[in-house]
Every structure is written in C-alpha cells, then in structure tokens.
Amino acid sequence: MSQSVALPAVGTPEIPSIPLRELAPWALLFGLLALLVLFFVSADQGAISIPAGNAVHEFVHDGRHLLGYPCH
Numbered sequence: 001m002s003q004s005v006a007l008p009a010v011g012t013p014e015i016p017s018i019p020l021r022e023l024a025p026w027a028l029l030f031g032l033l034a035l036l037v038l039f040f041v042s043a044d045q046g047a048i049s050i051p052a053g054n055a056v057h058e059f060v061h062d063g064r065h066l067l068g069y070p071c072h
C-alpha cells in the first residue's frame with residue numbers, strides 16, 4: 001500500500017517590514033526602561049528608591065557583583 005501526502009509549496013516567505021516611524025516610539029520606550037533597569041542594578045543604593053530602604057539594592061545585589069559594579 002502506498003499513500004500520497006500533499007506537501008505545501010516551498011517558497012521564500014515574505015518578511016514583513018516595519019517602518020522606522022512606527023518603530024521609534026517603542027525603541028524609545030524600551031530604551032528608557034533599559035536605562036531604568038541599568039540604574040537600579042548599577043547605581044541605586046536605596047536613597048531615592050520608591051520603596052524606601054535597601055529592598056531594590058538587595059534584590060539586584062548579586063547581579064551588581066556579577067557585572068562588576070562597585071558595591072561595598
């Protein structure tokens with residue numbers, strides 16, 4: 001017994017392009033979020049954190065040492 005299987009047509013898939021004008025606000029947003037995360041990991045010592053105290057500092061403490069930022 002033989003069975004035939006229909007294979008899908010093989011072609012080059014079309015890659016959608018995103019115009020820079022639509023991409024720029026998202027790039028700006030995620031760039032600012034990345035800077036915020038970088039600030040918390042690298043420079044925050046608890047003085048200007050919204051949750052007062054060292055909670056954020058302690059949460060990212062291992063990451064800070066892993067990346068080589070001076071801490072203590």
Ligand SMILES: [Zn+2]
Pocket residue numbers: 061065071072
């Ligand atoms: Zn430390």
